[in-house]
Amino acid sequence: MRRQAALTLLLTVMMVFGGRLVYVQAVQGPDLAEQAKADRTRTSLIRAPRGDILDSDGEVLASSVERFNVGVNQRLVRNYERKDPDTGEVLGAGAAAAAEVLAPLLGRDKAELGAQLVGDSTFVYLAKGLTPEQWRAIDALRVPGIEPEETTARIYPNGATAGNLIGYVGREGHGLAGLEQSFNEALTGTDGKLTVEIGATGQVIPTGQREEVPAVAGHTVRTSIDRDLQFLAQQKIDEAVAKWGAQWGAVVVEEVGTGRVLAIADSGTVDPNNYQKWDAADRGSRAVSAPYEPGSTGKLPTFAAALEEGVVDTGTPFTVPDRLTMPNGQTFTDNDNHATARLTTTGVLAASSNTGTVQIGDKIADEVRYGYLRGFGFGQRTGIELPGETPGQLRPPDSWDSRTRYTTMFGQGMSVSLLQNTSMVATLGNGGVRMDPHIVDGLADGDGVFAPTKVGEGTRVVSEATADKVIAMMESVTADGGTGVLGRVEGYRVAAKTGTAQIADGKGGLSSRLGSYVGLAPAEDPKLAVGVVIYKPPGMSYGGVTAAPVFRDVMGFGLRQMGVPPSTTPAPDLPREAG
Structure with missing residues (x-):
């Protein structure tokens, strides 16, 4: 009976252990094997x-x-022995000896480093961002447990x-x-x-x-940026900002007909290698992100619209006083006092007359003129591949008051970025077709397969005939007696427009100004459009003085860089004075 009970007990124990073995092998086995494998892999x-x-x-x-992060397996470094290379005598061992030879190469205190080498961890970072040369020097020491990443x-x-x-x-x-x-x-x-x-x-x-x-x-x-042109543009805008004591300045260069932007230069540009040294507000591009009133450069859409609508031609006469009150009672003045003159449409643009411009703009319905402003890209982002782009500000005409409807004719009461303003001029240079500016030509994958940026066909804003007339009138700006003579580029015909605008101080006043200059060359077959703005110079602010020389230098360099031949035909002789 006892033997039977013992046998039963034995069989029961065997069944329990057998069942457990089956459970471990059949049920838990795969999980345990996977865990063991995980413990053995890194x-x-x-x-x-x-x-x-x-x-x-x-x-x-x-x-x-290529760079290397260096770490230590603390379990292995304890096996290190530093030996005399000639005699083989052991001079030191373990973490202390390893720290002594590693510290000079890592630029670390050997006592502090030695403390990091002691422990049971299989990986502790010792240094990051080492050059391949630095890692090779460390690896040559053959210290066990010193591993690269x-x-x-x-x-x-x-x-x-x-x-x-x-x-x-x-x-x-x-x-x-x-x-x-x-x-x-x-x-x-x-x-x-x-x-x-x-x-x-x-x-x-x-x-x-x-x-x-x-x-x-x-x-x-792959960008559309020309590195040499970009360098020159940054140099020239930095010089101008320093010369005039301005808050900032910027330059944009756009290739006419393609929308490719060849340079966007901002004064005081950040060095990406040490960007932390620049204030956050100074790390981007104000040419793209900072809106400003275009001033008299904003007259160009008004003249283009008037020509396109057929309400004026280049020689239409106007009586132009230095002070003029419009039918709604709003009074406008020119920048300088002058005797009442008889000027053509061309003469009004060449003299940059506000009183003449409002007479021209008054011939077009506000909604129609607003449509042309939008057509030239004002009040909307260009879509350039850079963060932080401003759309500027262009309110619809039903929100214009009795004064704003006139100030928008000569570039006030609205705001643009320099990129938008340069694109507007490039549109005229492209026969009246606006191309969206872009700064990336395309992407190439790891195999070198290049996918070009998709560029649309463009949007027609004005006819080619109108664009040609506006450009011809813009050439009078750089002719003798025009406001933009300092922007002339030797050997090339230049069509341009100067601008000066007041800046609101946030307290209801207009205590500061800016100067700007936009233009095309060669005027007979435009290849480049260049825009320049000098923001808040404390003294002289006329764009024809502060911004024009930057335009001249950048445009001249760009044309020569592209191999554009000098102009061989004379500029059109459009009458500026009316009989």
């Missing part, structure tokens, strides 16, 4: 190389370079040149401004990963499991 991220940003000729504006760093080889456009990346490698921000997803690519099998102390087993998913490099962004 997965590290393979960073995808961030794509380059290039200028129009393929010159690098932003790129990523490959990474990249973003560099901008041209310093501040185009820094306002390129932008910069943050610590995590994400774009924070400019094209780095706008094209962050395309530039970033797709990270890969590397999984290896490790031993009990964390060392990689050479014959163990190794699985790698390669990283996919980010796209390369």
Whole structure:
């Protein structure tokens, strides 16, 4: 009986253990095996190389370079022995000895470094962002447990040149401004990963499991920016801002007929390599983001609309006093006192007369003129591939008061960006067809396959005949007696318009001014449109004085850079005085 009970007990125990064994092997087995495998493997991220940003000729504006983060396996570094290279005598061992040889290469205090080497962790960061040369020097020491982690760093080889456009990346490698921000997803690519099998102390087993998913490099962004022209434009606008003591200044260069922007220069441009040294407000492009009243450069849409509607021609006569009260009781004055003159439409533009301009604009219905302003791109973003673009301000005519309906005729009571104003002039140069400005020519993937930016056919604003007439009248601005003579470019016919506008001080006053200058060359077959603004110079503010020389230098350099031949035909001799 006892034997039977013992046998029963034994069988019961065997069944329990057997069942447990079956459960462990059949049910828990796969999970346990997977856990054991996980304990024996280590997965590290393979960073995808961030794509380059290039200028129009393929010159690098932003790129990523190889860097190394260095860490320590504290369990392995304790096995280090520093030996005399000649005698083999052991001079030191463990973490203290390792710190002594590593500290000079890492630029660290050896006592502080030594403390980091002690412990049971299989990986602790010691330094980040080391160059390949620095890592090779460290690796040559053969200190066990000192391990590299490959990474990249973003560099901008041209310093501040185009820094306002390129932008910069943050610590995590994400774009924070400019094209780095706008094209962050395309530039970033797709990270890969590397999984290896490790031993009990964390060392990689050479014959163990190794699985790698390669990283996919980010796209390369090819811009329309001409690096040399960009550098020259930044230099000239910095000089002008310093000369006139202005708050800031900017330059835009657009290729006529394509919408390609070849340069956007802002004074005091940020260096993306050290962007933290600039105030946040100074890291972008005011040419794109800062609205201002265009002043007399804003007269061009009024003249274009009047010509297109057939209410004036280039020689239509006007009586132009220096002070004029319109039928609704609003009074307007010219910038300078002068005797009443008899001027043609061309003469009104050449003299930049406000009193003449309101007479011309008064011949067009407000809704019609508003349509032309919108057609030229005012009051709406251009869509350029940069963050922070302003639409400017252009209120609809049903919100204009009795004065604003006239001030919008000569560029006040509304605001634009320099990019918008330059695009307006480029539209005239393109026979009256507006092309949306863009700064990116296209993207290339990791295999070098290039996808160009899709550019629309453009929008007709005025007829080619009207555009030609406006350009012919603009040439009178740079002729003797015009307001824009300082913008002449030697060897080329130039069509331009000067502008000076008052700036509201936020207290109900107009205590500051700005000067601007926009134009085309060569006038007979425009290739480039250039716009310049000098914001809040404390003294002289006339655009024909402050901004014109910048226009001259940038336009001249751009034309020569493009290989545009000098003009060989004379400018049209349009009458400015009426009989």
